[in-house]
Amino acid sequence: MNGILEALAVSKRFGETLALDGVSLQVNAGEVFCLLGANGAGKTTLVNIFLNFIAPTSGEARVDGRDVTRHALAAKRDMAYIPEQVMLYGVLSGLENLRYFAALATDEDLPERRALDLLRQVGLDETAARRRISEYSKGMRQKVGIAIASAKNAKAFLLDEPTSGLDPKAANEFSQLLRTARDKGVAVLTTTHDLFHAKQTGSRIGIMRRGRLVENLLAADISHLDLESLYLKHMSNQDE
Amino acid sequence: MPPLSTLDKLQRTLQGPGTGYLFTRVFLNEGRILLADRTLWLACGLLFLFLGYSLYVGLSQVRAREAVLQGITLRDAEKADKSITQLRRILAGHETPDPFSNPADPASVASGLGARHAVLPYLALAPLALGQSDMAPNYYRVTNRNKSTFLYDGEMDNPWNLMTGHFDTAFVVIYLLPLLILGVSYNMLSAERERGTLRLLLSHSLGIGTLLLAKTAVRALAVLTTTGATVAAVLLPERGGSLEYLFWLGMIAAYAVFWFAVAAAVNALGKASATNAFALIVVWVTLVILAPVLLNLAVSQAYPAPSRTELATRSRLITIGGLNRFADLLATDYRHVGKPQVLLPKDGKIEVAERRKAHLLIARQVDAELDTLLAAFEKQLLAQQQFIERFSLISPAAVIHEGMSALAGTGSRRYTQFTQQVSTYHMDWKAFFEVRILNGIAMTEPDFARLPKFSWLEQPATALRGQLAGYALQLLVPSLLLGLWARRRLRRYPMV
Known part of the structure; x- marks a missing residue:
């Protein structure tokens, strides 16, 4: 099955810093992929690559099979983006x-x-x-x-920490709207710090650390507590 | 459902797929935002006020100067009628001729009594650019005196005006219009980025080039519409010149395009709004203030201005030489004062005072001897003019100034042509009288009708249009290059 959103060994280097290190993931239609990770883990960099705001150093990001670098405008037709702060x-x-x-x-x-x-x-x-x-x-x-x-x-939603700063009620309403989109067959890739939100809305959950996707889990296969301990384990290794 | 606004109707009319459609949407939305946050009202309001005042100044100046020209022409005609009447009375024996203003005496008529003014008319668009009209007169009183006494003595305006220039439309266009353009366009992209809307905008299939172009276009339309409409509403009903006005508007559009291209290029650098504003002010100061000053310095170094003092001194020395040479003739004059009857024409002949003959010969000698100096003087002025025209492209302000002055008829080229035509007219005038003065041929009534008349020959419209096309190219080519550079630079626009 081809994913709507695909990252194929995507790496991004900013000078000496390797922000993304061979990240591969796939988000299918009707799936919500929640990407967890500490600040600077590379989540937003990946979103920026999907939006063609920056070009990958290597690898390829695709939207509905189209390389976002080579077919930027066409790829954007199939994507909707909601930033952390929607500025209008x-x-x-x-x-x-x-x-x-x-x-x-x-x-x-x-x-x-x-x-x-x-x-x-x-x-x-x-x-x-x-x-x-x-x-x-x-x-x-x-x-x-x-x-x-x-x-x-759009066939895909890209969300960059969309519930950050929202009160619990608003965050819950937001999650409900995401589930509605998912039920309509939209592929959703969302970055978040909120484990509860990820478990509640995600079909898949990825954990990023130092530019690498270190976990790629089915949300149904893991309990909230296990997810929390797994996440903390990776975060405690952050400085190693 | 509430009724559709005009903007909505326009939006619906213009909608369509692809880049053109996106351009239209951004264009209309940008217009809506700029109207809502009052940016356009403020910018266009200021522009309207500046233009309004400048048109008032320009029209007042030109009206006053045209009244002077009209008065001169009228007085010339009245004087000619008076001379003919006086001639008839003298010939009929009803009046004794005055030796210093005898209409039968060709020397009297040539040297003042019949003197005519050569007049350069103001064109329809003269109020827009007073230009050289501050310094170069639009009329000369032509007599048989040598031309250095009237053609090169200059007519100076108030020195303070010369230093600051009039607050005419040319001033508004050259100096203030770019500032307003830069004021509304310095942050076209940076404001979107700083506000946070750029990411959302470009997450759609909207290219950043289309975004910048549409934002530029709405500002350009507002600025040019305000300029065009204000000038048309005030100027055209009084002075006409619709076709010239369209050319003028084209020149202004080319100048505005240049400044918008500069703003677009600076926006494409991807710097902060404050940095953009600073960079654009530096560009403005360089191109509008410094470059013309450097151009003037360069021209004064390459082709130093001819010395009017030297011209006047040489002229006086030659005249003094002539006065000495013709001292005998000059001393035989005064009997005519006591015997006015000798001034009456007899059988078509008249006794022309020797003093007047002497003056004619002196003037002829001065003109002949000064010709070389005057030729060098004119050659130097022409070289300066050509130098300015050749290198004016280093400053768009110099280019638009030349273009606007040419259209308004107040440019140096038209004034040079005027002095050349006046010089030719002066020669015709002298030739007409010389034979009469030296041979003592009395003036008759038909002679007054045959007096050489100055009629200004305007340069062909095609020549002016060619000149304007050259100026427009000097503005549009750099604009195009800047636009292409900006487009290329936008590919690297920093989104993060």
């Missing part, structure tokens, strides 16, 4: 931001009614949707980010 245009409303980014994503105008529906699905009513983004909380901005990703109808 403060002078525009949530609705205007959604319609703008959705138009960039889909090559077609998103009707206002449909945009309002999408925002409602992520928990933003019409009144909130028509307010300026500068008045939004981080959680509300994240929700607009999800609405943008949903509007794109």
Whole structure:
């Protein structure tokens, strides 16, 4: 089975620092791959490579079989990205931001009614949707980010610590939205520090350490406690 | 469902697939953002105020100067009518001729009584660029005196104005327009990166080049629309010149494109907004302030300005020589004062005062002897002009100044042509009178109708257009090169 998101022995070197060291992983349709790891483990670097924001030193990243370096724009059509902090245009409303980014994503105008529906699905009513983004909380901005990703109808979601800084309720709602996406057949690769979130939403869980993928587990095969002890074991070896 | 806004309707009309569609979406959204955060209102409002005031200054100046030219032309005509009337009265015996202003005496008519003004008309776009009109007069009073006395004596404006320049539209375009352009475009990409929206934007199938181009285009459209509309609304109803205006707008567009290309290139470096702003100010100071100064220094070194003092001194020395040489003739004048009847024409002849003949001969001698010096003087001015035209491309400000002045008719080339045509007219004037003065032929009424008339011959429109095309190329070629360089540099734009 071909994965929607594939990393094939991807390495990335920044000067003397080896940020990624031959990372290989695959995320299939309807799968949520949670990538755990300490700061500087290489999680965001991998996401940046998938987005073609940086080029790998060696190896290849693919989206639906397309090399992201050689077919960057085509690959991005199949990907939706939600960063740790969804930053939008403060002078525009949530609705205007959604319609703008959705138009960039889909090559077609998103009707206002449909945009309002999408925002409602992520928990933003019409009144909130028509307010300026500068008045939004981080959680509300994240929700607009999800609405943008949903509007794109992408085959893959790339999420870079999306629940970081969210309150538990918002984080839970976010996880629910991810599961919805997964159920629709979207391949999700998300980086996180949150083990609970990973166990709750992930189909697969990877642990990264010093640029290497040191664990690649099926979420169903491991309990939360085992995951925690495994993670701590790797983290305690971080400086070795 | 709420009614669609105009922007939404436009968006829907323009929508389509691919890069063009993405460009349109970014273009429209950028316009919406710049209007919402008041950046465009502020920039275009300032531009509107600057242009409005500059047009007021330009129109006031040109109106006043045109009134002067109109007055001169009117007085010339009135004077000619008065001379004819006076001639009729003298011939009819109703008036005794005055030896110093006798319309029957060709020497009187040639030296002042019939003097005509050679006038260079202001063009439709003159209020946009006062240019050389501050320093070079638009009219000369042509007599049979030597040309160094009127063609090279200069007419200086208020020295303070010469130092600072008028606040005309050329000043706004050359100095302030680039600043406004840089002010709205120094952070086109860096602001997106600093705000955090760049990553989200480029996570879609939107190329960074398309993003930068669309952001540049919306700013360019706003700036050029404000400039074009303000100038058209104020200038065209009063002065016409729609076709010239379109050429002017084309030149302004080329100049604006250059500055947007500079801003795009600096944006492509991927530095912080503050660094971009500093870099662009350095570029502005270099190209708008320093480069023209260096150009002037270079031209004054390569082709030092001819000395007007030397010209005046030489002219005086030759005149003094002439006064000595023709002292006998000059001393035989005063009998005409006491015997005005000798000034009456008889059988088509008149006794021209020897003093006046002497002055004619002196002027002829001065002109002949000064010709070499004047030729060198003009050659030097021409060399300076050619040097400036050849090397003006080191400064887009110099290029646009030359272009705008050429279109406004206040450029050095047109003034040089004017003095050349005035010089020819002066020769015609002298030739007309010389034979009459030296042979004592009295002026008749038909002679007044036959007096040489100055009619300004404008340079062919094709020559001006060729000149403008050259200037436009000097702006567009560097813009294109900068654009290509920026495009190449964007491939390495730092996203992390």
